[in-house]
Amino acid sequence: YSEASLVEIISSSESRIHDAPCPHFGSCGGCQYQHMTIEKQREWKTNQVRDAMERIGGFSVTHLEDEGALGCPRIEHTLGTNEIYKYRSKLTPRYSSGLEIGFQSNNNGPLVDVLSCSLATDAINEEYSKLRLGLQKYVSRSGQHTNKELLFRETSDGTVVTDPKEFVTTSVANGLKLSFRAGNFFQINPYMLDKMISLALQAATPGMTHFIDCYCGSGLFALAAAATGGFDSCVGIEINKGAIEEAKSNAVQNE
Secondary structure, three states, X not given: OOOOOOOOOOOOOOOEOOOOOOOOEOOEOOOOOOOEOHHHHHHHHHHHHHHHHHHOOOOOHHHHHOOOHHHOOOOOOOOOOOOOOOOEOEEOOEEOXXXXXXXXXXXXXXXXXXXXXXXXXXHHHHHHHXXXXXXXXXXXXXXXXXXXXXXXXXXXXXXEEOOOOOXXXXXXXXXXXXXXXXXXXXXOOHHHHHHHHHHHHHHHOOOOOEEEEEOOOOOHHHHHHHHHOOOOEEEEEOOOHHHHHHHHHHHHHOO
């Protein structure tokens, strides 16, 4: 593939947003699509999946869109919710030399000093602002410059956790509760959780007796499937030992 930098807009698309909501957009490498309407963003994401399946997977578009052909799934439209900003429940900014605290710039450049993130929840941005002030005072006073990642994870009750080893609990569909370390992977868009579970179960239910959750993490899909009672067995597969421990604990907790 080739990479390029935008030099000039000669003719603007009707889907282009000229004033992105985030003042850091264009320099911060955290977001790439804020110059598009949400409809166009989702269209591009759908096309990216199609491109990967064709170019890397070697499948043809006709096979992918023809349900059941060669056992290939169809490429559905990208789904989302009405919450397109202030939805991220996890943020991992960095700080290094100087007093910049934020995210890597585009093209792997230096850190961009980010005052707040338009995608993060209000609770995370509030906690982030407090920590930014304290951290900048500390770095300025001590002269210590460390390339370090910070963590902000909002829980279901609105608490923001900054210790990656601290356990947090999230409630999802059908009363299921999952506990996991704040620094571990978990879906960062809480508004999509129930929708993702519902879609997975709808796809797996007709005539299927065994449910396998690959890369199961703390057990989200496997335990949601088990809770329905509609499968003979539900198995989670995971390489991360810590996540396996969390999944086993969550299985006991949700019996």
